[in-house]
Amino acid sequence: MELEVRGLTKSFGQVTAVRDVSFTVRAGTVTGFLGPNGSGKTTTLRMVLGLVRPTAGQVLIGGVPYERLTRPRTCVGALLEATGFHPGRRARDHLRVLAAAGRIPDDRVEEVLSQVQLTRDAGRRVREFSLGMRQRLGIAAALLGDPQVLLLDEPANGLDPAGAAWLRGLLRAQAGEGRTVLVASHVLGEIAQTVDHVVIVSAGQLRFAGPLSEIGDTNAALESAFLSLTTTP
Amino acid sequence: MPAHHSEASVLPMIRSEFRKITTVRSPWLLLAAGPLIVVAGITGLVESGGNVHDPALQGQAYAHVGLAAICTLIFGILAVAGEYRHATITDTYLSCPRRRRVVTAKLAVYGLTGAAAGLVSSLVAIAVTAAWWSARGGAFHLSATGAWVTLAGGVAANLAFAAIGVGLGALIRNPVAAIASALAWIALVEGIAGQLVGAGLARWLPFYASEALDRASLRAATRLLPQWGGGLVLAGYAGVFAAAALISTLRRDVT
Numbered sequence: 001m002e003l004e005v006r007g008l009t010k011s012f013g014q015v016t017a018v019r020d021v022s023f024t025v026r027a028g029t030v031t032g033f034l035g036p037n038g039s040g041k042t043t044t045l046r047m048v049l050g051l052v053r054p055t056a057g058q059v060l061i062g063g064v065p066y067e068r069l070t071r072p073r074t075c076v077g078a079l080l081e082a083t084g085f086h087p088g089r090r091a092r093d094h095l096r097v098l099a100a101a102g103r104i105p106d107d108r109v110e111e112v113l114s115q116v117q118l119t120r121d122a123g124r125r126v127r128e129f130s131l132g133m134r135q136r137l138g139i140a141a142a143l144l145g146d147p148q149v150l151l152l153d154e155p156a157n158g159l160d161p162a163g164a165a166w167l168r169g170l171l172r173a174q175a176g177e178g179r180t181v182l183v184a185s186h187v188l189g190e191i192a193q194t195v196d197h198v199v200i201v202s203a204g205q206l207r208f209a210g211p212l213s214e215i216g217d218t219n220a221a222l223e224s225a226f227l228s229l230t231t232t233p
Numbered sequence: 234m235p236a237h238h239s240e241a242s243v244l245p246m247i248r249s250e251f252r253k254i255t256t257v258r259s260p261w262l263l264l265a266a267g268p269l270i271v272v273a274g275i276t277g278l279v280e281s282g283g284n285v286h287d288p289a290l291q292g293q294a295y296a297h298v299g300l301a302a303i304c305t306l307i308f309g310i311l312a313v314a315g316e317y318r319h320a321t322i323t324d325t326y327l328s329c330p331r332r333r334r335v336v337t338a339k340l341a342v343y344g345l346t347g348a349a350a351g352l353v354s355s356l357v358a359i360a361v362t363a364a365w366w367s368a369r370g371g372a373f374h375l376s377a378t379g380a381w382v383t384l385a386g387g388v389a390a391n392l393a394f395a396a397i398g399v400g401l402g403a404l405i406r407n408p409v410a411a412i413a414s415a416l417a418w419i420a421l422v423e424g425i426a427g428q429l430v431g432a433g434l435a436r437w438l439p440f441y442a443s444e445a446l447d448r449a450s451l452r453a454a455t456r457l458l459p460q461w462g463g464g465l466v467l468a469g470y471a472g473v474f475a476a477a478a479l480i481s482t483l484r485r486d487v488t
Contacts, residue, residue: 043488050330051323051487067330078327084320086257093256101249101328141324 309398
């Protein structure tokens with residue numbers, strides 16, 4: 001399932017956060033979505049997911065806007081930075097709330113809990129969770145509907161080195177199964193080891209979209225390309 | 234799109250909303266406060282010299298069920314405003330990007346739960362009243378004058394205020410601000426507004442209407458609408474708040 005961003009623009013009053021951004025994310029790839037803080041990454045992801053209404057342009061997921069997907073969680077799994085948890089709700093219950101809304105069988109809750117290695121802590125309230133555990137719970141929520149498209153905003157946040165390695169393996173495996181994976185990050189080191197395509201935005205505009213090999217796949221090459229592409233002339 | 238399709242699709246959100254309220258403690262603590270208000274209110278009525286031989290006193294005791302609706306009002310406010318507070322609204326809209334269904338499911342679940350809370354408060358009111366009447370040697374009758382209509386009005390008020398709360402919380406998404414506004418309206422604003430516009434118009438205001446619905450027996454009935462009129466006016470307010478919640482929710486950016 002392909003993700004197609006077409007001429008996306010978003011203005012908040014006088015400020016244009018995203019300006020005429022277009023790119024395509026192909027199935028079977030892990031695509032890095034890079035840009036400095038405040039470059040419009042999060043706003044773009046929110047427009048992809050129908051949470052923010054574009055001023056112009058549109059996003060198609062397998063040819064359909066998010067709002068028109070019949071069972072969105074089975075098509076797209078998303079982890080957003082500002083996604084929250086009720087602190088008094090147990091981790092398993094959090095996922096069961098989402099499963100009911102997405103018409104996903106409750107058995108799937110146990111599967112994703114085990115996939116993110118939270119089975120043992122699933123009966124604890126989220127207020128007792130560390131940042132890394134919350135991040136794993138968010139990833140479990142994204143995986144819940146076994147979606148064809150994964151959109152993850154800074155997924156390595158709060159994960160320890162072992163967790164980060166686990167995440168890289170997960171993303172590669174998802175792409176290997178033919179799924180579409182888009183990972184937004186400003187941590188370049190994470191990206192170079194995981195992605196095969198990159199989309200770079202800066203000041204709300206697209207600077208580059210294409211295979212990582214066109215930039216160079218070492219950390220140093222990526223860093224210098226990133227800095228030259230994102231420095232405002 | 235055929236109507237049966239949209240109905241089928243609101244059901245998963247209804248299940249999800251029930252799971253939300255059954256998996257945290259705060260709604261139950263809040264709703265448990267309703268029957269406590271009833272117990273305290275009826276006890277106060279009897280202890281402050283209420284005459285248990287007066288046939289009208291039983292209706293006055295039951296009128297406390299309507300006062301417990303303040304709990305379902307706050308309960309309703311937290312339906313949407315609470316989701317903004319904990320930023321769970323994002324996941325809710327990801328599950329169901331057709332936001333009309335989200336608001337519809339919340340109105341249904343919170344309205345039903347509010348009505349159920351009103352029923353529990355009614356049972357508690359009957360039990361506590363019977364206990365006090367028996368302790369003070371009064372003649373308790375299940376079908377005393379105005380008893381059933383007062384209880385029915387109380388349950389309806391618990392339902393209507395839950396729905397009004399859902400709308401209010403969708404309009405004012407900060408839960409503290411929404412609850413403070415609601416309490417200020419009850420304690421202060423409506424009383425002043427009522428005096429400014431005069432009794433003829435004041436009886437159309439929401440809490441005067443709810444008085445007509447659930448505790449007419451505590452007031453001189455001439456100043457209020459008839460019970461059915463109070464119910465209709467309150468249902469109208471619930472409808473207006475629900476519509477405002479829908480309109481303001483549909484296009485709003487969730488950042």
